[in-house]
Each structure stands twice: as C-alpha cells, then as structure tokens.
Amino acid sequence: MSPAYLQHRISTNITELGRERLDLLYLHNPEHDAHGDRRRLLKQITRAFTIFEEAAHQGDITCYGIATWSGFTSGAFTIHDLVTAAQQAAGSARTHLRAIQLPVSLIELAPVAEALHGSGPIAAAAGVGLEVWASAPLNGGELVDLVSYDLAEFINPGFSRVAAALSVVASTPGLAGVLLSASTTAHWQEAGRAFQSPAIPPTRLQDICHVLRA
Template sequence: MATGRATWSYRDTYGDSFGRTFFRRFGPGVTSSIALGTYLGDPTDEVDANYREAITLALESGINFVDTASNYRMSRSERVVGEAIREASTDRDAVFVASKAGFVPFDRTRPKNPGQYVRETVLDPGLASADELAFGSHTIAPAFIDEMVDRSLDVLDLDHIDCYYLHNPETQLEIADRGTVYDRIEAAFEVLESRVATGDIGRYGVATWDAFRVPDDDESYLSLPEVVRRAERAAETVGNDGRGLEAIQLPFNVLMADAFTVESHAGDDGEPTSALWYAHEHDLHVFTSASIAQGDLAASIPEAIDAQLTGDTPAQRALNFARSAPGVTSAIVGTSSVEHVAENIAAGTFDPLGARAFDAVFE
C-alpha cells in the first residue's frame, strides 16, 4: 500500500524536477498531480506491452498514481498495472493504485455470447439480480462490488488497493428511480467501508461521467451532498470512525469545464455550488478524467484559452489547465506510449495557474 513515508521519500527524490505544487497531499502521503490512465487501447498483447513499458517509465520518473478499472480493456489494464508496478524499480509503497467496479468485466477477450457470460458470472452465482443490471452489463449490487474488490486484488496481484471507485453509478438511473439509486449507492458504500476496515482498500470514491457535472434537472444527475451523506451513514452502519469516501473522478478539461461552471450541488449555506467547489470545501479529492479530451486537445486548444496556459505543447497546456482547477488533486491522462510519458512528465515542470489566472480563463 502507499504509505506516508514512502510517498514523501518519492517526492524528495523527484520533486525538484517539477514545478510548484506538482506533488499534492492524498491519503497518508503525497501524489503527483499528473496521473496515469489506462482506459484507451485495444485488448491486445501489443498494447499491453506498450502500457507496461510506459507505466514503468512513468513510475521511475516522478508520476506515482495509476488509475485503472476492472473492465478496462477486458481486464487487461488491471493486469498490466500490477505487472508494471512489480517490474519498476520504484517501491510499491510509493505508488497509489486506483481501480473501479460497476461494469461487468470480461476476461482478456470479448466472449462470443456476452449475455451468457454475464448470466454465468453474475446472475447465476447470485452477485446481482436481473433488475439490478442496467444495459445487461452494469450493477453496483453489494455482492458484486464485494466480489469485484477481490477480483481486482487478484488480477492486479496486489494485497491492497489505495482507492476503489464505484464506477458510473448514474448508469443505474436507466433502470431505477433516483431514491432507489441512492439506496443502492449506500449499500455499495457499506461494502467498501467494510473493505476499508479490513485493510483491503485504503479509501474509496465515486467515478462518474455525467452525474456530478450536469444540472440538477438532468436525468443523469446525482447530488454530491447526498452521496456524501450516504457515505457517512454507511460508515456509521459499519462502525468506522469517519467516512472512507475521499475521492471523486469526473471529466474536466478546456472543452468540458462543467464541473467548475455548473452550480448544481447545495452548499452548506443552501446556495448552489459546482462539483469542484463542493469537493474542495468537503475534503474530497478530485481526479479529472478526459484531461486532454481523450486526445482531442493534443492537437490544439481554443486560441483565447491557449494563450493563458503554460506548456510547450497543446497536451501539456491542457494538462496544466486541468490540474489548476480548485479541488483537483491530480489530472489523469492516458499513457500507452513512452513518448506520451515523456511529454506528460514535462508538463509537470511548468507551474499550474494561480487562482486569479484560472478564473480569468472563464471571463
């Protein structure tokens, strides 16, 4: 597991190579404000090898956070993350590992009959009922989440996962009303609180695509204050001191800034606030997905915004925009090649925007 002593030592080793606030507090220690993503790419041996080489290089160059999920690339991403951590010269205790559960994962390749696979691996063993499956592939049923934690530990070949997310729980809104979905989230949180108590995971979070960045009348909306309240209740039910919910993951970039601009979550004073500000004020770490819009911002950034950002390339400037937002602990970027690793590491040598400069982007 990532420890305070090891992550601070990692920061001492690499910190002088980077700009201001590149390393930020998270969990027991500090993490790089640029993180490695493992979502994109075909489920092939060639892509596995590229990821393995890229992750190993990044861990040995100053990036110590790796984000994956049980379903990414047919479970291959989890497996490669574990292999890279073992191959790297970096101490495992200096690396934060995050994974997720919600979508039914396949095993290396797509089965010939996905429906039969889901029935045999999820429904027949009683991990979820048919009415808990959205699109025949997504569930946050407690037994399923519990099984997925074990599966992630096994596939990663690690004895601890530093942050474990519920993956896109808003998907459940396709088959259940909002109140029922909150109940399902709370039940899943109870499982994750139990796994925090046993030491299998260090903390947990909610990884979303739409839920926290859309208006409150959107069909995909989930209230961040209500999610936090459900986590507090789950911790109380399990008997933990304080909630284990410490992180959220959501898209944020130059083209998708809704998490900062859309005020759809009730603050303590009852006034609406954005997801980023709510997280900032309620001890939630934000990890941004799609930080360079899944590659779209690697070519160019809108001119008016680009002029205010730092970095030698559009991708670097896009990354620095994402990690400059209030409440953001780390910006996740897909890293499946050593060339991209070098570019992403170089992004961290530039200082992030100050608060005034960041706000100026929206004027």
C-alpha cells in the same frame, strides 16, 4: 451495483493486482443506473457504500470513492448526497469515503469555472475533506486535434497544443491530481511540462473560461 458483484470484484481485483488490499476503490458511473429515479439511485449507492465500508473494516480496501462522468452535471447526486450515503453505510460520521473522480478538460470546463468561484463539486468535495481527481484531461485524445495553435498560444504562450490544454487542468484549484495516460515517452514528457510549469493565475484562468464560454 449488486452487493454480490461488488464483493466479487473486490476479491478479484486483489488477486489480479497481487496486493493484500486495494488502496482506493472507485464505484464507476453509478448514474448510468439512475433511469431517472434519483431516490432509487441514492439507495443503490448507499448499499454499495455499505459493502465498501465492510471491506474497509475487513482490511480488503483502504478507502473508496466515486468516479463519475455526468453524475454531478446531470444532478444525479451531489457531494452532500455521497457523504450522507457514506455515513448511513458506516453508521457513523467517520467513513472511508475519500475521493471523487470527474472529467476536467477544455471541453468539460465547467468544473474549472466553478472552482474558481468556490462552487461546484471540486470546491464542495474539498470542503468536506475529499480528494478530487480529474479524468479525461484530453477528452479521450479528442483535444489533441481540436485545440488550435492560436488557442494554445492564448492559453499558455510557447506551449504545444497538448501542453496548453493540460496546463488548464493542472492549474485548476482544488485538484489532488490528474489521471493521464501517454503512448510514448515524448508524449509523457510533453505532459510533464504542463504539470511541472507554474500554474496559470486564477484571473487568467477566468479569462480562458470566459473566452471558451464555460
């Protein structure tokens, strides 16, 4: 997270993408540099956000955010910490911090259960106007084999195992969207069914979370 490296990556990504600016720049997994020192980590995040705020004012990026795997669940930082770091970096209450990204799936189900009760990082981010994007909705493809036909039928009758797993993520309240890749057109169409179908009702989602002990 050194300033020189971040500045280098911004300029390199702009060149590689052939864009005048980056729409949304994520700082990925800063918690990996925590080493148990939360105060030091927050200082590093603030320093990184300072680079991003400068880049936004220069027109190199439109906005920025944090993509994390375990930052919220490990207690490395909170939404309040990120907003505070951004405000310190900007020297103002108005910042270019716009989004967070975190894993949401049948394996990473806690964010779903928390969102249903108006708590957790998804609800906290929505409360301060940040977009929330779900990553790894199939946990890196692991859920393709882990979800049984019985579980799929319990989640969403008539859905395939993949579509059922994705429908839980698609129905999570407070998400702006989900990051998903597909290896074939058929896989993409299967995923599309999950996101184009009516959302699972909140009470049903609670039942699913209870059964899976989220």
